[in-house]
Amino acid sequence: MASPLLPSLLAGLAATALWTASIVIYRIYFHPLSSIPGPPLAAATRLYAFYYNIIKGGTFYLEIERLHKIYGPVVRIAPNEVHLSDPSNYDKIYSIGGKFYKDSVFYSGTGDEYSAFATISNEDHRRRRAPLESFFSRRAVLDLEGVVRDKVAKLCALVQDGINKQQGRAVVDLHAALRAVSMDVITEYAFDSCWDQLDQKDLGEWFSEMGRNVGVSFWVFQQFPFLLGAMKALPVWVARRLGPAMSDMLDCQDRGRRLVEEISRNVEKGLKPRRRTIFHNLLDPEVKVSAAHPRPSVEHMVGEAFAILTAASDTTGNAMTVAAYHVITDPKVYGKLKAELAEVDDGEMSFTRLERLPYLTGVVKEGLRLAYGVIGRLPRVVPQGGATFNGFHLPEGTVVGMSSYLMHRNPDAFPNPALFEPERWINTDPEASRAMKACLVPFSRGSRGCIGQNLAMCEMYLALGTLFRRIPNLAAQDVGELTYVDYFTAHHGEERQKLKVFRQPS
Numbered sequence: 001m002a003s004p005l006l007p008s009l010l011a012g013l014a015a016t017a018l019w020t021a022s023i024v025i026y027r028i029y030f031h032p033l034s035s036i037p038g039p040p041l042a043a044a045t046r047l048y049a050f051y052y053n054i055i056k057g058g059t060f061y062l063e064i065e066r067l068h069k070i071y072g073p074v075v076r077i078a079p080n081e082v083h084l085s086d087p088s089n090y091d092k093i094y095s096i097g098g099k100f101y102k103d104s105v106f107y108s109g110t111g112d113e114y115s116a117f118a119t120i121s122n123e124d125h126r127r128r129r130a131p132l133e134s135f136f137s138r139r140a141v142l143d144l145e146g147v148v149r150d151k152v153a154k155l156c157a158l159v160q161d162g163i164n165k166q167q168g169r170a171v172v173d174l175h176a177a178l179r180a181v182s183m184d185v186i187t188e189y190a191f192d193s194c195w196d197q198l199d200q201k202d203l204g205e206w207f208s209e210m211g212r213n214v215g216v217s218f219w220v221f222q223q224f225p226f227l228l229g230a231m232k233a234l235p236v237w238v239a240r241r242l243g244p245a246m247s248d249m250l251d252c253q254d255r256g257r258r259l260v261e262e263i264s265r266n267v268e269k270g271l272k273p274r275r276r277t278i279f280h281n282l283l284d285p286e287v288k289v290s291a292a293h294p295r296p297s298v299e300h301m302v303g304e305a306f307a308i309l310t311a312a313s314d315t316t317g318n319a320m321t322v323a324a325y326h327v328i329t330d331p332k333v334y335g336k337l338k339a340e341l342a343e344v345d346d347g348e349m350s351f352t353r354l355e356r357l358p359y360l361t362g363v364v365k366e367g368l369r370l371a372y373g374v375i376g377r378l379p380r381v382v383p384q385g386g387a388t389f390n391g392f393h394l395p396e397g398t399v400v401g402m403s404s405y406l407m408h409r410n411p412d413a414f415p416n417p418a419l420f421e422p423e424r425w426i427n428t429d430p431e432a433s434r435a436m437k438a439c440l441v442p443f444s445r446g447s448r449g450c451i452g453q454n455l456a457m458c459e460m461y462l463a464l465g466t467l468f469r470r471i472p473n474l475a476a477q478d479v480g481e482l483t484y485v486d487y488f489t490a491h492h493g494e495e496r497q498k499l500k501v502f503r504q505p506s
Ligand code: HEM
Pocket: 116, 117, 118, 129, 136, 186, 307, 308, 311, 312, 313, 315, 316, 317, 319, 368, 372, 373, 374, 378, 442, 443, 444, 447, 448, 449, 450, 451, 452, 453, 455, 456
């Protein structure tokens, strides 16, 4: 005999199917974005993006490139989201004091409510970013350049020592070592408490692994926000058992929390610090305590600290690695760089001196270009009144984004875009130079652009300049073609893509 529940079950299923079908039909044919070109499946569901981000492992940025080839410069990539490829649109969206704000659905995947990076409204963001600005200004970076130089000296010793120990055999994982430089710089620079990853056996690889795993969950939480809520509700001891990445992340946050609490206590007692940290800036009573600018909570500062660490480490480490990889694997590039660096006295290796070297500058810019920074889209919400791009009007509330991956591979600005060519930046005619400048956006632009770019540039010039000045005959094990996956920051796809270096017989 049939169950008495069967008719109700069937009715429920039919209602759900009807409801889903009507949503899909609405999105494809009647939605305000229905006239925007793009695949119907992407118009129907965000699962299209999820499929490439999770099932196809961080490759939605490649799918977006494919869609632009088919549909043109304006493509609907999700029910309420459009992606643009024409570089002339970039400054309309990512501008100083601009009205486009961050997309809450996309950035909710970070699970972070406190940092300037994850803040949605531009007004709140201005308030949260203000106390950090002076800390990362060019002046501040020049004042603390010694921190970067110390870590770079350590890197050179490590590479030299590793090579010597093995009589010239490949032992040093330069990718991990360069990421460790970024971590050691940012922890000492911002917290006055260096994590000394250059001294650790695995060169702090765990942090990058954690970043990659956090990147995977970034896509999952965007799609299934209730999972984030459930995870946050878990007792810490249970969360720790979810896996090493979660446990590493919690350890990281605990370490940040201890630093914040210690500094807060010292500020309360009026103790003068040996050197100001970002927490001193955040707690600075003169600037912040008012109704409009309340003193940040411990959780806020831990969130800010964690965001700064993750924003500073892989991005800078990857850009240096990509540059180093191309120098080491291309004898012509290596030869030109060595010749230029040989003209600089070892005692003169300062950021401002190295910045004036045209070939090294080309190497740094090509490293930034082909490492992409944040490789995928940076989605923003169209403000009141809507916006028009390439003749398509997007109503207020539409999510719109662009990606460094497409900007940096724009063939009009960068002929043969896949090639690492420092020369393209030297003695270029003004028009070509303008086009390249307009398309080079590793740090994004405008009020929501990278706060750490002066520091990143200082690291890149000093690390690459000093390494290749001091060790002029490095070679690399075959790492194959460098490929990327998008877990918000770019990660290399395969385990074998470690940049292991050894010395060539001279
Ligand atoms: C080559 C190295 C770097 C690259 C390519 C890079 C790239 C970027 C990009 C593209 C953004 C915008 C993200 C978005 O719109 O959601 C950003 C934001 C940010 N970056 Fe960087 N970054 C680098 C190094 C650093 C360093 C060294 C720091 C250290 C402080 C840092 C801290 C931040 C912070 C705090 C934000 C959020 C800024 C805000 O929303 O106000 N980054 N970065």
